[in-house]
Amino acid sequence: MLAARDPLPALRAQLHRLTSDSPFYARKLAGLDPGRIGNGMTIRDWPMTDLAELRASQSEMPPLGAHAATAMTDVRLILSSSGTAAAPHYVGLTARDWETWVEIASRCFAINGVSEGAVVIDALGFGMFTGGVPVVAALQRLGATVVPAGPGEPRKLIRLANDCHAQFILCTPSYIIHLLDDVPQSEAGIPSLRGILLGAEPGGSIPELRRIIEQRMGAPAREALGNADLLPVYAAMCGHSPGNHLVAEDDLLLELADPETGAAIGWRDGAEGELIATHLTRDCTPVVRLRTRDIVHLHLGPCPCGRVSPRLVCRGRVEDAVAIGGRRVLPADVQAVIAGLYPDLTLAFELLYHTADARLALRAEYGLDATDLDGLQHRLHAALAARCGIDCDITLLPPLTLPRYGMKSRRLRRL
Numbered sequence: 001m002l003a004a005r006d007p008l009p010a011l012r013a014q015l016h017r018l019t020s021d022s023p024f025y026a027r028k029l030a031g032l033d034p035g036r037i038g039n040g041m042t043i044r045d046w047p048m049t050d051l052a053e054l055r056a057s058q059s060e061m062p063p064l065g066a067h068a069a070t071a072m073t074d075v076r077l078i079l080s081s082s083g084t085a086a087a088p089h090y091v092g093l094t095a096r097d098w099e100t101w102v103e104i105a106s107r108c109f110a111i112n113g114v115s116e117g118a119v120v121i122d123a124l125g126f127g128m129f130t131g132g133v134p135v136v137a138a139l140q141r142l143g144a145t146v147v148p149a150g151p152g153e154p155r156k157l158i159r160l161a162n163d164c165h166a167q168f169i170l171c172t173p174s175y176i177i178h179l180l181d182d183v184p185q186s187e188a189g190i191p192s193l194r195g196i197l198l199g200a201e202p203g204g205s206i207p208e209l210r211r212i213i214e215q216r217m218g219a220p221a222r223e224a225l226g227n228a229d230l231l232p233v234y235a236a237m238c239g240h241s242p243g244n245h246l247v248a249e250d251d252l253l254l255e256l257a258d259p260e261t262g263a264a265i266g267w268r269d270g271a272e273g274e275l276i277a278t279h280l281t282r283d284c285t286p287v288v289r290l291r292t293r294d295i296v297h298l299h300l301g302p303c304p305c306g307r308v309s310p311r312l313v314c315r316g317r318v319e320d321a322v323a324i325g326g327r328r329v330l331p332a333d334v335q336a337v338i339a340g341l342y343p344d345l346t347l348a349f350e351l352l353y354h355t356a357d358a359r360l361a362l363r364a365e366y367g368l369d370a371t372d373l374d375g376l377q378h379r380l381h382a383a384l385a386a387r388c389g390i391d392c393d394i395t396l397l398p399p400l401t402l403p404r405y406g407m408k409s410r411r412l413r414r415l
Contacts, residue, residue, distance in 0.1 A: 010280040024067035048289045064092045070284045080128040081228035092284040105138030107247045108236035112222040116143030123171035130228040151406030154179035167194040173203030174405035177347045196221040201408045205313040208339035243299040243311025253278040269300035293318045324390045331411035343367040348402040351412045361393040
């Protein structure tokens, strides 16, 4: 478990407030005394919350739900989750919540290397996306100039970046993969570029993928982590060691749990499990022991950058994990294998999981210059066995057969 140096006062105050001001939490936490936490009870003795409960809460009392703990007159912004895996749901922000979001996100982008005077091409989506308007405000707080391009046509983005002498491009891993496929190396140069900022989906923590991006774009690639129900950005990669430095200890109390059983997993170096989160300061739409559905891996050792905060790698979503021969496999595992065989393979792939017999099939594209397809398929089989411990059906397809994505990709289909 991780939180602020002494989270108990903030945690107790938050829970007292929620049982008073939120109909949802008044019911869910009835009979529990926040004053007992730290006095014979821990937060793990309290019930978890899942996303289905939050969606039901908002159906009961739209738009923000019975778990909202402030009056609508105090809400200054309403955003929503992306709805990639399920129906989107809303988050509301008071003025204090907004300040927290922007401040923590600005700390993360500073770790990524953004500083005053930087020009950032923002190729993420906007609208109600939690990584939209708040991220722009965080970059502006650092003194950066933001160019809100959105995930548009890659060649136009390259031209825009050169016209604006951009130092950074902010996008999803899927978008930069689309750009690498669409724009020849000879046309992708941006002399002013200092970094690629990756987020909104897993992938930025895969060394093999970052290496390709860095070689093709001529600039380091850095990741930042966020979650619509927690904060738009709460941890960021410095580039000196694996993982993303957590910078939200004063706002989030974090735990790990087994994704299947919910059993607690100790907060220790190398641990991996589903991230469980509790807001310590959120006014509107707070969460208490939320099962985020994010599977994270912890790095608690020292970092050469000098920061001592824990580092997190988001490996993927619980619903994207499949069990093959007793092993949990995520699309990010396969993406690492695919990237390791680039450019004989392109970076596009699709996983098909046959639920009836727990069988996995992989559809991948061979590269433009690949000739020995039988040999390539054998190498891919061997690499999957070595990295993931699995054997699966493989189909190699011609280049540009599979879809490309401007925002978040959909790598797994269940049949």
